[in-house]
Amino acid sequence: MITEILLGNLVEMTPEEFLSSSVWVARIKTYFKLMDVNGDGFLSLSDYEAIADRLVELQGNSSNYEEIMTLFRDLFQNMIAGGASVDANTMIREEELVANAAKAVSVLQSAPAVGTRKNEVFFDIIDTNKSGEISREEYRKYLAIYSGGDQPERADKAFDSIDADGNGSITRTEFIEGHMGYWFTHPSNQSHTPLPYGPLVEA
Template identity: 25%
Template sequence: MSSDFQRSKVAGVFSAMDVDGDGFLTEQDFRALTDRWTGIRGWAPGTEGHDKLTGVMMGWWRTLLAASDQDRDDKVTLDVVLRVVDGLQQQPEAVRGTANAMFDAVDENADGAISAAEYRQAIEAWTGKPTDTDDIFPVLDLNGDGHLSREEFAELWTEFWAGDNPNAPGSLVFGRV
């Protein structure tokens, strides 16, 4: 069962993703989030970046739906997401798979590293508002080299989704809880 901290951090991400605020995640919410993110980047439909990011986000939606939509109504509630999260410690490969997909989405210039600017852009896409991440990124940069490697990101992503330590750097992957 999810702790209060886990519930709090997952609820924050859920709320940002529930674009229409109806208490459910739907395909339309993922499309709206994707549109917000591609809009921030200035990527028009049909461009390579737009198509890649759309593929990642809609793939994440299909994975979440398959893992959680037991009544097949094409909607996912926070409680259902939390039930999925409860099982993630036993599914490290699934968590790593979503980490890799999200790394590719955040790494806008595909140079194999997430810069502070790319991280800020991702957080602003999630939240839908300008967000100062200057104090968070150095905490996430585990080796202090100025960027997040794929391995660092996977470690942080895993800590966010499967961890329960409010002091762990991974708890900040989506910004402050």
């Protein structure tokens, strides 16, 4: 059902069309700054492996450790590094991420199930009490794992932008559509802009 919704909303676009939008570029730069925890101006494979470790710790269950670690390694290679071979020495700068992400999303638009599956896994990890919904506190903990520290104001703004019906919790559909819309949809095709990583930086 979720994949069908996304298929209906996605309009396939070229990398150049994504890059022409200052809002879309700002989204990617916002993500970069959130993930660049040590502020060195680069994203590395070890950064993503460390996040995977923290997510496993958050859920308190290592039974799907390999799935989560593989997911983050694939995310780094296919989205962050643009599909290039990666190793412990691979370092991606902000401008490289913007270009790589534009190429990746233009390709993956034709296969939304890939992004949907990734976000399904994330949802299940963040929903630590297995209620079927993500609470404000659960979302704060999730973003803290990415950013390396608690940022309640940023997390609350992100939460409110995804909680489409404003009922105080994020459903699976809201979570997946919010994250997919952030990456895969040109701002000109959206009536609402989800901000899953908080307020946008300047492009």
